[in-house]
Amino acid sequence: MAISGAEAVLFDVDGTLVDHEAAAEAAVCAGFPFVPDRDALVRRWRELEAWAMDRYLAGALTFAEQRRLRISHLADEFGQGAWSEDRVDTWFSEYLVQYEAAWRTYPDAMPTLTTLAAEHGELRLGVITNGDSAQQRRKLAKVGLADLLESVTVSSEVGVAKPNPAIFQAACDALRMPSARIVYVGDRLRTDAEAAIAAGLQGIWLDRDETGVATMATRITRLTELPPLIRG
Incomplete structure (x- = not known):
């Protein structure tokens, strides 16, 4: 899809x-x-x-x-x-x-981000994450992802955490962009993909374990499946 x-x-x-x-x-x-x-x-x-x-x-x-x-x-x-x-x-x-x-990216993470940046240069890339802001920002920097991400929204800074729709809205506000124009990808079906859809974003479920659980969200099993799905 x-x-x-x-x-x-x-x-x-x-x-x-x-x-x-x-x-x-x-x-x-x-x-x-x-x-x-x-x-x-x-x-x-x-x-x-x-x-x-x-x-x-x-x-x-x-x-x-x-x-x-x-x-x-x-x-x-x-x-x-x-x-x-x-x-x-x-x-x-x-x-x-x-x-x-022991922090490491998944093997499909860096190739996906670099492909999106190279093939869809108009796309703005970022993250929405639950956790401590200092640790999450340090993590992104240490694994080499920080320079690829324009927007970083962290629950400890916003004051609410996923699946609360307010954290998704905070990310939309930071980008000054309507939610319908934003795709959100996460490995937790309800906390990430379905919560994003409920907040008005285009939610994608990264089902790494290939559970095949039924959902209305678009499902991928590897991040490298994402770039072909994105239309300019």
């Missing part, structure tokens, strides 16, 4: 452009080297991350509180007992060093 009338293409960051899961896996395993079952450790870390982030996005926790909560749960569940807040913060500081060292 071709996309017509697009004047900007915005992307999610983690899970779409940057392989957050691989970086998180490397960091949590480095932080709990005594756990023999790495698969169980990583699986539980991802579950706790999703659970705590959902509470943060719902306004029940601050960003720091959700981080401390999931670390405390992980330590207790893997036999480390109750950790003090200072110990949690120290562990996270060490985790963050490992996490940032």
Whole structure:
């Protein structure tokens, strides 16, 4: 399905452009080297991350509180007992060093952005991302994407997070462009693609796992499928 009338293409960051899961896996395993079952450790870390982030996005926790909560749960569940807040913060500081060292783009990210820039020079490129502004901007710079992105909209700066339509509108306002002229691509069906559509953008779901779940959103399985869909 071709996309017509697009004047900007915005992307999610983690899970779409940057392989957050691989970086998180490397960091949590480095932080709990005594756990023999790495698969169980990583699986539980991802579950706790999703659970705590959902509470943060719902306004029940601050960003720091959700981080401390999931670390405390992980330590207790893997036999480390109750950790003090200072110990949690120290562990996270060490985790963050490992996490940032493991930041990598997906193999299809840079080729897609460079192709869009080369073949559709009129397109304006950017991101909409949930998270801490300083970390997300640092991430984009470190992996070499920052210079390709004109617009960066981060939930911590806007004050609301995806799937709230207000963050999509903030990105549209920053570009001074109507939402219908903006394409948004993300790896989470409801939080990214369907939320973007609800906010008036052209939402595209990056279904990297090829789940084939039914949706009204345009679906791709690799970012390199995107440039051929874009009409000038």
